Amino acid sequence: MSHKYYEFFCPVKVIAGKAALEHIPYELTGLAAKRPMIVTDKGVRAAGLLDPVIAACEESGLEIVSIYDDVPPDSSTSVVRDIAGIYRQEKCDAIIAVGGGSAIDTGKAVNILVSEGGDDIARYSGAGILKHPLKPFFVVPTTAGTGSEVTAVAVITDEKKGVKLPFTSSFLLPNAAIIDPRMTLTLPPHITAATAMDAMTHATEAFTCMAKNPLSDAYATAAIKKISQSLLNVMDNPKDTEGRLELAQASTMAGIAFSNSMVGLVHSLGHATGAICHLPHGLCMSLYLPYVLEYNLESIREPLGELLLYLEGPEVYSATPASRRAEATISAIRKLRDQLYKRCQLPRTLKETGKVLENQLDHIAEMALDDGSIMFNPKEVTLEDARAVLRRAWA
Amino acid sequence: MLLKRIQPMVFQARRLYVDIMFQVMGRALQAVSEVDETVQNEARALPQGLLFEMMVMPEGPRLIVEHIGDGYFHYHGDSAPRPVDLSIQFKHIAHAFLVLSFQEKTSEAFANDRMLVDGDVSYAVRMTRVLNRLETFILPKLIAERAVKEYPASLHLPEKLISAARIYLKVATNFVETARP
Structure with missing residues (x-):
C-alpha cells in the first residue's frame, strides 16, 4: 500500500482576463451583496488602479459604499479594527481588497472581525479558530507574485506586543480572485x-x-x-x-x-x-x-x-x-x-x-x-x- | 467476518501502543534534555515554563512536557497544570500510529497534513528538531532513518550508545518512580 497522501483545496473562483473587473457586480449580486467596501493602499489609489474597479461597479448600478485607502505595508491590529468600524458604520455587506499582500491580508482580517464580531482581531489568531464562512470577499491583486488571493493565511502585526499574528483558515479564502491585466500594467x-x-x-x-x-x-x-x-x-x-x-x-x-x-x-x-x-x-x-x-x-x-x-x-x-x-x-x-x-x-x-x-x-x-x-x-x-x-x- | 471480530481488538491495541509510546517519549524528552547538550541548546530558546503537548484529537492519548529553564524538560504525564502553550495534534489515532511506529517520518506527517500545530510555529519547529534528535539516540540506526528526515552523519556509534543507555536508564527510573501503587 502506498503511504503517499495529500490534501488539495482551492474553492476560489478565478475570474481572469480581458474586462474581468466588469464581472465584479454580477458576482457580488450572486452572493446577495449590495454594499461593498474597498480596502486598499495609497499607492494603488495614486496609480489610478481603483478607477476601473469603481467604474466597472458604477456602470452596473452598484455603489461602492466606502473606500479605505490607508493600509500600511505591514498592516496592524488597529488598522484592522478601524476598517471594521467603518464597515459596520456604513452598513457594508462585502469587502473588495485591491492591492498587494498587505491590502489582501488586511481584507482577510477585517472580514474575520465583521463576520465574527468584536474589535480584537488577536482573539482569532491561530489555526482552525474560525468555524463559519465569512462575508463575501473579493480580491483584485495589483502585483503578480504573492498569490495571496488564493492562500488561506493572513499575517497582521500586533503593534502593542510587537509580534506578527498569523491567521489560518480556509474561510479566509476569498469567494473570487479577479485577475485583470489592467491592474499590473503600470x-x-x-x-x-x-x-x-x-x-x-x-x-x-x-x-x-x-x-x-x-x-x-x-x-x-x-x-x-x-x-x-x-x-x-x-x-x-x-x-x-x-x-x-x-x-x-x-x-x-x-x-x-x-x-x-x-x-x-x-x-x-x-x-x-x-x-x-x-x-x-x-x-x-x-x-x-x-x-x-x-x-x-x-x-x-x-x-x-x-x-x-x-x-x-x-x-x-x-x-x-x-x-x-x-x-x-x-x-x-x-x-x-x-x-x-x-x-x-x-x-x-x-x-x-x-x-x-x-x-x-x-x-x-x-x-x-x-x-x-x-x-x-x-x-x-x-x-x-x-x-x-x-x-x-x-x- | 473474522476481520470484523478482531477489528475492535486491533483498534484497542493501536490505542494502547500510542499511549505507551507517548509515555516513553515524554519521559525520554525529559531524559534527553538532561544528557544532550544539543537538545539543551535547542530548548534554551523556548520560554521558561512553556508547556508543550503532543496529543491525538479529539480526546486521545497525550503527553505534556514543560521547559523548566536552561534547556531542561519536565514530563507532566497526560495532564497539564495550566493551559498548554504549544500543541501538536494528530488528527486521528491512525496517524499517530503511523508516526510512532516509524512508518511515517514526523516531517512527512506535517507535510501530509496528519498533524496540526496550535501555538507558535517556530517553537514547534524547534520541538520537532528535539524529537528528531531523541529518535536518533534511542532507536537503532535502521529504524531511526525511517523516523527522521536525515540521520545525522556526525552521530557516531559510541556517542549514540552511551547517550541511548543514559536515556533509557533515566526513562526506566522515571517509570519506576512514577508507577502508580
Missing part, C-alpha cells in the same frame, strides 16, 4: 521582476519540497512555463497586456500550488532576511533560489530536472542528458536572473543588494532555522548548512 520594472521571481519560487519550491502532490505539480509547472515565456517580454515591453495577464495568472497558479504543498528553505531564508534587513520578499526569493536548489540538489534531482522542460522548452529538455537536467534547471534560473539584473539591476547576491552586512549572516541563519517553512524542505537543514548557503549567496 508595475515598475524592478517590482515586475521581483514579484514574478516570487511566483517562480513559489512554484519551484511547491514542486520540489516535501508536500508536493500531483495537483499542485500541475499548477506549479504551468506557472513556471508562463513566467519563463513571458517575464522577459514584459520587461522589454511593459505594456504587453497578454504577457501581463500570463504573469498574473502564473502568480495565482503558483499561489494555488504552494498553498497546497508549502515551500522550503528559500522562504525560510527570505523571511529571516526580510525581518532583519528589510529587503522586499520577492527580491529575497530571486536571490536565494539557485543557492538553495544547489544545496537541495541531491534530494530533488529528479523533480528539479523535470522543470527544465517548463523553463527552457522541449528542444533544450530533450537535448540535455537526463543526468544533467537538474543542473541545467539551476543554470536556466541563473540565466533568467542575469537577464533581470541587466534590465533592472535585480540583485543576485546579498552583496549586490547593498543592504545586508556580512556580520548579519549568522543572525539570518539562526532566524531561518525557526521558520515554519523549513519543516517542508526536503533536506534537514542545520545551522551550519544555512550559514553555508548564505555564504554562497553573499557574493
Whole structure:
C-alpha cells in the first residue's frame, strides 16, 4: 500500500482576463451583496488602479459604499479594527481588497472581525479558530507574485506586543480572485521582476519540497512555463497586456500550488532576511533560489530536472542528458536572473543588494532555522548548512 | 467476518501502543534534555515554563512536557497544570500510529497534513528538531532513518550508545518512580 497522501483545496473562483473587473457586480449580486467596501493602499489609489474597479461597479448600478485607502505595508491590529468600524458604520455587506499582500491580508482580517464580531482581531489568531464562512470577499491583486488571493493565511502585526499574528483558515479564502491585466500594467520594472521571481519560487519550491502532490505539480509547472515565456517580454515591453495577464495568472497558479504543498528553505531564508534587513520578499526569493536548489540538489534531482522542460522548452529538455537536467534547471534560473539584473539591476547576491552586512549572516541563519517553512524542505537543514548557503549567496 | 471480530481488538491495541509510546517519549524528552547538550541548546530558546503537548484529537492519548529553564524538560504525564502553550495534534489515532511506529517520518506527517500545530510555529519547529534528535539516540540506526528526515552523519556509534543507555536508564527510573501503587 502506498503511504503517499495529500490534501488539495482551492474553492476560489478565478475570474481572469480581458474586462474581468466588469464581472465584479454580477458576482457580488450572486452572493446577495449590495454594499461593498474597498480596502486598499495609497499607492494603488495614486496609480489610478481603483478607477476601473469603481467604474466597472458604477456602470452596473452598484455603489461602492466606502473606500479605505490607508493600509500600511505591514498592516496592524488597529488598522484592522478601524476598517471594521467603518464597515459596520456604513452598513457594508462585502469587502473588495485591491492591492498587494498587505491590502489582501488586511481584507482577510477585517472580514474575520465583521463576520465574527468584536474589535480584537488577536482573539482569532491561530489555526482552525474560525468555524463559519465569512462575508463575501473579493480580491483584485495589483502585483503578480504573492498569490495571496488564493492562500488561506493572513499575517497582521500586533503593534502593542510587537509580534506578527498569523491567521489560518480556509474561510479566509476569498469567494473570487479577479485577475485583470489592467491592474499590473503600470508595475515598475524592478517590482515586475521581483514579484514574478516570487511566483517562480513559489512554484519551484511547491514542486520540489516535501508536500508536493500531483495537483499542485500541475499548477506549479504551468506557472513556471508562463513566467519563463513571458517575464522577459514584459520587461522589454511593459505594456504587453497578454504577457501581463500570463504573469498574473502564473502568480495565482503558483499561489494555488504552494498553498497546497508549502515551500522550503528559500522562504525560510527570505523571511529571516526580510525581518532583519528589510529587503522586499520577492527580491529575497530571486536571490536565494539557485543557492538553495544547489544545496537541495541531491534530494530533488529528479523533480528539479523535470522543470527544465517548463523553463527552457522541449528542444533544450530533450537535448540535455537526463543526468544533467537538474543542473541545467539551476543554470536556466541563473540565466533568467542575469537577464533581470541587466534590465533592472535585480540583485543576485546579498552583496549586490547593498543592504545586508556580512556580520548579519549568522543572525539570518539562526532566524531561518525557526521558520515554519523549513519543516517542508526536503533536506534537514542545520545551522551550519544555512550559514553555508548564505555564504554562497553573499557574493 | 473474522476481520470484523478482531477489528475492535486491533483498534484497542493501536490505542494502547500510542499511549505507551507517548509515555516513553515524554519521559525520554525529559531524559534527553538532561544528557544532550544539543537538545539543551535547542530548548534554551523556548520560554521558561512553556508547556508543550503532543496529543491525538479529539480526546486521545497525550503527553505534556514543560521547559523548566536552561534547556531542561519536565514530563507532566497526560495532564497539564495550566493551559498548554504549544500543541501538536494528530488528527486521528491512525496517524499517530503511523508516526510512532516509524512508518511515517514526523516531517512527512506535517507535510501530509496528519498533524496540526496550535501555538507558535517556530517553537514547534524547534520541538520537532528535539524529537528528531531523541529518535536518533534511542532507536537503532535502521529504524531511526525511517523516523527522521536525515540521520545525522556526525552521530557516531559510541556517542549514540552511551547517550541511548543514559536515556533509557533515566526513562526506566522515571517509570519506576512514577508507577502508580
